[in-house]
Amino acid sequence: MTLQSRTVLTAPQPSRRTVVGGLFGLGAAALAAPLLTACGGGAAADPKTVTFGSNGADATPKSAYAAVTKAFAKESGLTVKTNTVDHDSFQKSISSYLQGTPDDVFTWFAGYRMQYFAKKGLATPLDDVWEKIGGGFSEATKQLSQGEDGKFYFVPLYNYPWGVFYRKSLFQERGYTVPRTWSEFTALAKRMKKDGLSPIASGYGGGDAWSILGAFDYLNLRANGYEFHMSLMRGEVSWTDKRAATTLDLWREISPYYQQGAGGRSWQDAAQSLLDKKSGMAVIGLFLGQQVSDEALRADIDFFPFPEIDPANGQDAVEAPTDGFMLSRRPKNEKGAKKLLEFLGSAKAEGLYMGVDPSNVAVHAQADTGSYNPLQKKSAELIASAKHITQFADRDSDPGFISTVVLPGLTQWLGHPDDGAALLKRIESQRSRFFTS
Incomplete structure (x- = not known):
């Protein structure tokens, strides 16, 4: 399974290892009453606001995401409205959430799990975003971020080997x-x-x-x-x-x-x-x-x-299981959301995140690793040298x-x-x- 409760030397993120049976069954009983709902419901789009659905409910990742979105808001002049839900609830209700009125940008996983929603038409391609951020990622990471149609649907943030x-x-x-x-x-x-x-x-x-x-x-x-x-x-x-x-x-x-x-x-x-x-x-x-x-x-x-x-x-x-972000199928503020994703795909954003939550390894090739402990440094080197990166059986299947x-x-x-x-x-x-x- 994939890890949901690991602390690479700091605070744990409970339940990321939990295998959710039937997670992708769009009509599953577990999803009958969605636990994850979008910020703002059906309100009209605000060109100055980007909504962000996050599974980082524990104190450390919540603070880390807050640091990143605050920096983006200062740099872009846009406001990020964050909708935070605990990890298990996020996973159990993700299908219903994406079929409703989801937030513009949401946290998710690379590889098969990303490809599933891309294939169902529940996510927006990000090729234009990758034209700007692609130089910072290895070929193996690019592989993990593409749908079956060859288009990009995912912006990575961190992983661990x-x-x-x-x-x-x-x-x-x-x-x-x-x-x-x-x-x-x-x-x-x-x-x-x-x-x-x-x-x-x-x-x-x-x-x-x-x-x-x-x-x-x-x-x-x-x-x-x-x-x-x-x-x-x-x-x-x-x-x-x-x-x-x-x-x-x-x-x-x-x-x-x-x-x-x-x-x-x-x-x-x-x-x-x-x-x-x-x-x-x-x-x-x-x-x-x-x-x-x-x-x-x-x-x-x-x-x-x-x-x-x-x-x-x-x-x-x-x-090396990899976590990051996707763009919902009909974002209310697509232009602002893509600006946020470009920022999230930068070395600066990864550095800000790791500065608060050092329990992972940054994916971006130019991310600052100066504060890494020896295990993190070796982990980053191992992942960077990989020809292929797999996620873990329950993420790849x-x-x-x-x-x-x-x-x-x-x-x-x-x-x-x-x-x-x-x-x-x-x-x-x-x-x-x-x-x-």
Whole structure:
């Protein structure tokens, strides 16, 4: 799942990891009584006002967005009227909201989730905005901001990577070397187990089943490449494809090195075992910093990219969920809204946001990183070097499919990993319920 409760060393944003089943069902019962409504309702357009629908209800992101919109107002002479709703309510009512009279600009997610609303005609293309801001973003980020029709619909603000985290002092004490390839990774895991450690920290109990998807995504990306992974996520290829079976075979290979009892443990407890040097590694996101308050301990945390499996794919793909903004289908003040989006897509805006909320990594290539801690700096470098950026399984696929079919199957399988054929057949039998050709 995608992270909704992570603090890259500061305040958390609860629920961003929550998979909302059936999120995109336009007639879903959960959306019958919309919780998210637009500022101003049906009032006539005010050429001096831009309305902004925000999911940043927690104190830190709310203050960060306020700093950004205040700076834009001062620079442009326009007023930004912000409509802030808590993250879960925003997601649950987003479809009804966009079909009604939404705010001009609204917060949302890159990739598949953006493309869904673009394809439904619930968002306005932003090619003219990208003509002005495009020079500040990598090709991979541009990829994430385009709809299926090749037009731009999204302006990114921040992201954060997943990797394999560890404690530097543990590696130094034990003489461990950071692995680059799959064989080196499995050899290190075997050595850690012999040394009495749980090689790979893991906790996917209760509502934390989403945490296993980071490993699944990376295994599939490294073994089969970005194109196959995205086709699988979007329901375009069969889950009984031999390449999907290869992914499970690789996962089964390292399953003996997973922390025992993972199905009854939270991700926080698993992360703590890494910090306590009871586990050697953890496949997790930068939000691991949420567990840390001691600066000396924070300085001892590091990560490396998930290892290479097939040299043809290398380590080119990085899992880095990206948040940003979209323009509603019929904005009341389109001209002003596009001015706001141009500002939001600037290095200045990202710097203002990160100055209040340092729990993310700026996406803009020219963003000021002077205040970044070492983990943030390394995260920014990793993402900037990526040929492809993926979001996370529930953002790159239909979230209902992931939450009701894929996740239950994978978590059950991880408890007793077999050859995986039966599991993949069960998942495939449900694919047509969520994806149409």
